[in-house]
Amino acid sequence: MLQARIFVTGGAGFLARALYRRATRENWPATFTCFSRDDAKHVALRRRYPNIHCIRGDVAGDRDVLAGAMRGHDLVVHAAAVKYVDLAETAVFDTVRVNVHGSENVAMAAISAQVRRVIGISTDKAALPVNVYGMTKAVMERILVEADRLATETEFTVCRYGNVVGSTGSVIPMFKRQYQEQGSVTVTDPAMTRFWMSADAAIDTIVEASRCKRGSTVIPVPQAASMRTVLEACGIPTTCARVVGLRPGEKIHELLIHEQESVRCYQNGYGYWELRPPGEVHGTQQFSLSSENAISLSAEELSAFIADSEGI
Numbered sequence: 001m002l003q004a005r006i007f008v009t010g011g012a013g014f015l016a017r018a019l020y021r022r023a024t025r026e027n028w029p030a031t032f033t034c035f036s037r038d039d040a041k042h043v044a045l046r047r048r049y050p051n052i053h054c055i056r057g058d059v060a061g062d063r064d065v066l067a068g069a070m071r072g073h074d075l076v077v078h079a080a081a082v083k084y085v086d087l088a089e090t091a092v093f094d095t096v097r098v099n100v101h102g103s104e105n106v107a108m109a110a111i112s113a114q115v116r117r118v119i120g121i122s123t124d125k126a127a128l129p130v131n132v133y134g135m136t137k138a139v140m141e142r143i144l145v146e147a148d149r150l151a152t153e154t155e156f157t158v159c160r161y162g163n164v165v166g167s168t169g170s171v172i173p174m175f176k177r178q179y180q181e182q183g184s185v186t187v188t189d190p191a192m193t194r195f196w197m198s199a200d201a202a203i204d205t206i207v208e209a210s211r212c213k214r215g216s217t218v219i220p221v222p223q224a225a226s227m228r229t230v231l232e233a234c235g236i237p238t239t240c241a242r243v244v245g246l247r248p249g250e251k252i253h254e255l256l257i258h259e260q261e262s263v264r265c266y267q268n269g270y271g272y273w274e275l276r277p278p279g280e281v282h283g284t285q286q287f288s289l290s291s292e293n294a295i296s297l298s299a300e301e302l303s304a305f306i307a308d309s310e311g312i
Contacts, residue, residue, distance in 0.1 A: 001026060001028050001029075001207070002023070002028055002030050002075065002206075002207060002210060003028065003029045003030060004030055004073075004074035004075040004116075004210075005030070005031050005033075005072060005073045005074045005075070006019075006030055006031065006032050006033070006073065006074070006075045006076075006077060007032075007033045007035060007069070007070050007073040007075070007076045007077070007115070008032060008033065008034055008035065008076075008077045008079060009035050009036075009059050009076070009077070009078045009079055009080035009102075009106060010035075010036060010059075010078075010079035010080030010081065010121075011032070011033070011034030011035050011036045011045075011052075011054070011079070011080075012034055012036040012038050012041035012042055012044075012045050012054070013036070013041070013079060013080075013167075013168055014164070014166065014167040014168050014199075014309075014312060015079050015121065015164065015167060015199075015202060016034065016036075016077075016079055017045070017048075017312050018164075018199035018200070018202065018203055018312050019032075019077065019203055019206070020032060020045075020049050020052060021199075021311070021312060022200060022203045024049070031051075031053075032049075032051075032052045032053070033052070033053045033054075033055060033069070033073065034052050034053065034054045034055065035055050035057050035059070035066075035069060035080070036054070036055075036056070036057070036080070037056060037057060037058045039056065042054045042056065055069050057069060058098075058102070059078075059080045059098065059102035059103070059105055059106055060097045060098050060101050060102035060105060061105075063105045063108060063109050063112075064109075064112075066105055066106065066109040067108075067109035067110075067112040067113045068113075070109055070110055070113035070115055071113040071114075072113075073113070073115055074115065074116045074117070075115065075116060075117050075118075075119070075210065076106065076110050076115050076117070076118040076119070077119050077121065077206060078103065078106045078118060078119065078120045078121060078144075079121045080098065080102060080106075081098060081099050081102075081121070081136075081137070081140075082094060082095040082098045082099055082133065082136075083133065083168050083169040084133070084169050085125070085131050085133045085134075085169070085247070085249050085250065086247050086248065086249065088131065088132040088133040088136075088249075089131060089132055089248045089249050091132075092132050095132050095133065095136050096132075096136055099133070099136035099137060099139070099140055100136050100139050100140065100143070103120065103139075103140040103143050103144065104143055106118065106120075107143055107144055107147035107156065108147070110154050111147065111150075111151050111153075111154045114153055114154065115154055116153075116154065116155065117154070117155040117156070117157065117210060117214075118144065118147075118154065118155070118156045118157075119156075119157050119158070119159060119206055119209045119210060120140055120141065120144045120156070120157070120158040120159070121158075121159050121206075122137050122140060122141050122158050122159060122160040122161075122217070123137050123160065123161070123162070124160065124161065124162040124195050124254045124255060124256050124291075125137060125254065126138040126140075126141055126160060127160070127254075127255040127256060127257060127258045127261075128255055128258045130249060130250075130251060131248070131249025131250070132249065133249070134249075140158075141158050141160070141217055144156040144157075144158055145158070145215055145217070145277045145278075148214050148215040148277075149215065149277065155214035155215075156214065156215065157209040157210075157212055157213075157214060157215070157216050157217070157218060158209065158216070158217040158218065159202075159205045159206055159208075159209045159217075159218050159219075160217050160218070160219050160256065160275070161195065161197060161202060161205055161219065161220055161256070162194060162195020162196060162197060162222065162224070162254060162256065162291070163194050163195060163196050163197070164197055164198070164199055164201075164202045164309075165196055165197070165198060165199065165302065165305035165306055165308075165309050166199065166305070166306065166308075166309025166310065166312060167199075167309075171194075171227075171230065172230065172233075172234060172306060172309075175230070175231065175234050175236060176234055176236075179234070179236050179240065183240065184240045184241070184242055185231070185236055185240060185241050185242070186241075186242050186244045187227050187231070187241040187242065187243055187244065188227070188243070188244060188245060188246050188247060188250060189227065189243065189245070189246065189252060190226065190227050190228040190231070190238065190241065190243065191226055191227070191228065191252070192226065192227045192250075192252050192253070193224050193225065193226050193227075193252070193253050193254070193291040193292050193294075194224060194225065194227075194230075194254055194291055195222050195223065195224050195254055195256060195291050195294065196223060196224060196225055196230075196297055196302060196305065197220065197223065197305075198304075198305045198308060198309075199305075199308065199309055199312055200308075201220065204220075205218055205220050205272070208220075208270055208272050212268065212272070212274055213274065213276075215276065215277050216274040216275065216276060217274070217275035218272050218273070218274060218275075219256050219257060219265075219272060219273040219274075219275060219289070220272055220273075221271060221272070221273075221295070222256050222289050222291065222294040222295065223294055223295045223296070223297045224254075224291035224292075224294035224295070224296065224297065225296065225297040225298075225299075225302055229296075229297065229298070229299050229302065230302060232299035233299040233300075233302035233303045233306060234303075234306065235303075252292075253290050253291045253292040254290070254291045255288055255289060255290055255291075256273075256289040256290075256291075257273065257275065257287070257288055257289040258288050259286040259287065259288050260286070261275060262283070262285075262286050262287045262288060263281050263282065263283050263284060263285075263286060264276045264277070264278070264280055264281060264282060265282060265283070266282040266283070273289075
C-alpha cells in the first residue's frame with residue numbers, strides 16, 4: 001500500500017491504470033496525478049477514474065514545467081517511455097529523447113520540486129542490452145542511481161522486471177489480435193523464453209521500491225515461459241503459428257541480472273533482489289538470472305494473468 005501524493009509519468013498507460021485499479025480496490029490513502037501526452041487516453045482515464053488529475057505534457061519537454069507539475073507530490077513513478085523494441089530500432093533519436101533525456105528531466109525536476117522519492121520503471125532488456133530500447137533503459141537506470149548520489153532530500157530507486165502480461169508492447173495482445181483477424185500468428189521462435197508477471201506483481205514491486213534502500217534497483221524473483229506456452233495460454237494452436245525468426249534487437253532468452261553486476265546484488269528481507277550502485281560489492285560468486293532457467297509458469301497461470309489484464 002502506498003500512502004502518498006503520487007505523480008505518474010506515462011500516467012495513462014497500462015501500468016499506471018493497474019496502479020490506479022489496485023489503489024481503488026484496496027482503498028489506498030493516496031491521490032494521483034497523471035502526466036501524459038495522450039489526449040485520447042486522458043479522456044478514457046477520466047471516465048473511469050474521475051478523481052485522478054490529468055496533466056498533458058512530455059517528460060522530454062520543458063524541465064521547469066515538469067518541476068512545477070511535480071511540486072506538492074511525495075512520490076514520482078516514472079513509467080513514461082518508448083517501449084516497442086522493433087520500432088525503437090528505427091527511431092533511435094526519439095527513443096533517446098524520451099527514455100534518456102526525458103528521464104534526466106524527471107530526475108532533475110523531482111529534485112527541484114523536493115519530491116521525497118522517485119521510482120523508475122525499467123526492463124529486463126536493460127541487462128546486457130542488445131537493442132536501442134534496452135540500451136536507453138540501462139542509461140535511465142544509471143541516471144536515476146547517479147541522481148540519488150547527487151541528491152540529498154530526494155531519493156531514487158528503480159524497478160527492473162520482465163513482461164507484464166497485457167502491457168503496452170507485450171506480445172500477448174498482438175498474438176490475440178493476429179489470431180482473431182487472420183487465424184494465424186507470427187512467432188520468432190517457439191522455444192524463445194521471456195519473463196512474465198501479473199499486473200499486481202508489478203505493482204508489488206513498485207511498492208517494494210518505495211521502501212527499499214535508496215539507490216537500489218529492485219528485481220523480483222523471476223518466472224518465465226516459452227512462446228509455445230504463451231500460445232497455449234492464449235488458446236492458439238501451435239499449428240497456427242508461423243515461425244519468422246528473430247527480429248532486430250531480440251534475444252532468445254532474457255536476463256534480469258547478468259554476471260558482471262551480480263556481485264552488487266543481495267536478496268532483501270522481502271524476497272526481492274536489490275542491485276546496488278557501481279562500487280558496492282555484496283558477494284564474490286558471480287551468477288545470472290536468465291529466463292531460460294527461471295521458475296516456469298504454466299499455461300493455466302498465464303491464462304489467469306491474461307484474464308486479469310483484460311480488466312485494466
